[in-house]
Amino acid sequence: xxxxxxxxxxxxxxxxxxxxxxxxxxxxxxxxxxxxxxxxxxxxxxxxxxxxxxxxxxxxxxxxxxxxxxxxxxxxxxxxxxxxxxxxxxxxxxxxxxxxxxxxxxxxxxxxxxxxxxxxxxxxxxxxxxxxxxxxxxxxxxxxxxxxxxxxxxxxxxxxxxxxxxxxxxxxxxxxxx
Amino acid sequence: xxxxxxxxxxxxxxxxxxxxxxxxxxxxxxxxxxxxxxxxxxxxxxxxxxxxxxxxxxxxxxxxxxxxxxxxxxxxxxxxxxxxxxxxxxxxxxxxxxxxxxxxxxxxxxxxxxxxxxxxxxxxxxxxxxxxxxxxxxxxxxxxxxxxxxxxxxxxxxxxxxxxxxxxxxxxxxxxxx
DNA sequence: TAGATTGTTAATCGATTAACAATC
DNA sequence: TAGATTGTTAATCGATTAACAATC
Numbered sequence: 001x002x003x004x005x006x007x008x009x010x011x012x013x014x015x016x017x018x019x020x021x022x023x024x025x026x027x028x029x030x031x032x033x034x035x036x037x038x039x040x041x042x043x044x045x046x047x048x049x050x051x052x053x054x055x056x057x058x059x060x061x062x063x064x065x066x067x068x069x070x071x072x073x074x075x076x077x078x079x080x081x082x083x084x085x086x087x088x089x090x091x092x093x094x095x096x097x098x099x100x101x102x103x104x105x106x107x108x109x110x111x112x113x114x115x116x117x118x119x120x121x122x123x124x125x126x127x128x129x130x131x132x133x134x135x136x137x138x139x140x141x142x143x144x145x146x147x148x149x150x151x152x153x154x155x156x157x158x159x160x161x162x163x164x165x166x167x168x169x170x171x172x173x174x175x176x177x178x
Numbered sequence: 179x180x181x182x183x184x185x186x187x188x189x190x191x192x193x194x195x196x197x198x199x200x201x202x203x204x205x206x207x208x209x210x211x212x213x214x215x216x217x218x219x220x221x222x223x224x225x226x227x228x229x230x231x232x233x234x235x236x237x238x239x240x241x242x243x244x245x246x247x248x249x250x251x252x253x254x255x256x257x258x259x260x261x262x263x264x265x266x267x268x269x270x271x272x273x274x275x276x277x278x279x280x281x282x283x284x285x286x287x288x289x290x291x292x293x294x295x296x297x298x299x300x301x302x303x304x305x306x307x308x309x310x311x312x313x314x315x316x317x318x319x320x321x322x323x324x325x326x327x328x329x330x331x332x333x334x335x336x337x338x339x340x341x342x343x344x345x346x347x348x349x350x351x352x353x354x355x356x
Numbered sequence: 357t358a359g360a361t362t363g364t365t366a367a368t369c370g371a372t373t374a375a376c377a378a379t380c
Numbered sequence: 381t382a383g384a385t386t387g388t389t390a391a392t393c394g395a396t397t398a399a400c401a402a403t404c
Binding site: 184188191192196197198199200201202203204264 | 359360361362363366
């Protein structure tokens with residue numbers, strides 16, 4: 001279904017070890033669990049979310065942090081209109097409380113749902129508090145300015161442009177449209 | 179800055195043609211425009227968004243469709259609580275109007291911000307209306323059931339798990355944590 | 357002409373695929 | 381023993397890198 005060959009699956013699994021039994025097959029349940037362990041999905045690492053605008057709220061509401069290796073323990077914003085709101089079971093805290101909160105709960109990871117204008121300073125604040133793993137929704141490239149960060153970027157604009165390219169390849173612009 | 183080599187850039191550009199002048203260089207502004215043309219970023223293809231829940235509203239509000247090759251011309255939902263709301267400059271329409279609207283405006287692309295339970299039937303409805311290009315935020319794999327679709331998937335869960343894996347590689351679980 | 361930079365071909369590297377041994 | 385399926389090595393393929401010719 002995923003368009004992978006049997007060879008490729010065997011090769012990929014063998015990067016991490018042997019999980020099957022020759023002549024018999026794989027124990028699917030056990031393999032599934034092993035892969036989860038390799039990915040660290042059972043770690044429940046404390047994580048904070050910065051920026052509770054439309055995007056941040058959506059992420060906080062929709063994502064299943066618990067089954068992805070994380071536990072969302074705090075949501076922060078600097079707008080008086082948003083601070084105090086409850087999202088899921090968390091009350092949005094004032095960004096000014098970030099230092100105290102991080103010292104108390106020592107998260108190592110953060111979701112960045114902030115405008116790129118404040119991305120640098122926010123990242124710097126977090127790094128000083130020991131947070132160096134980022135799920136980055138901002139348009140700012142953290143890895144340029146910070147050493148030793150672990151970043152996973154989500155740039156939805158790139159994704160939409162990729163779709164545009166695929167469509168443009170399959171159905172090219174006609175001369176009239178130019 | 180993007181960690182690409184000069185060789186790689188030249189090779190990649192030459193997949194589409196020669197845009198520079200030997201001995202002189204590239205005209206950056208012209209090259210930028212050419213790349214946009216290749217990606218079809220100036221097409222303003224009509225696009226509808228299906229599902230105006232948290233995620234759908236966020237996408238509709240945040241994304242710059244116009245500079246990515248699309249024009250968002252309609253937002254649809256089936257909840258009476260959401261239909262009638264205004265997002266940006268669009269009023270959310272009842273999903274029942276989808277057929278009439280598509281016949282009138284003939285969009286070819288759609289954003290799917292719907293639960294996976296209704297993803298199949300919604301896709302089928304859209305395909306019958308001539309919409310076969312999808313920006314898919316649902317957990318459902320369209321390409322399995324539909325031939326000739328162009329799909330760009332956004333699976334945020336995968337992205338978060340990728341971050342988990344990277345962290346788990348860099349900072350492995352200790353035995354105590356197991 | 358010398359220096360610089362692109363276009364293009366060749367060499368290298370890594371990933372995918374195929375083949376086969378090992379094992380149930 | 382025969383069939384099936386994994387683990388692992390070898391062959392193939394494609395992408396990245398390097399080299400060099402072309403051109404300003």
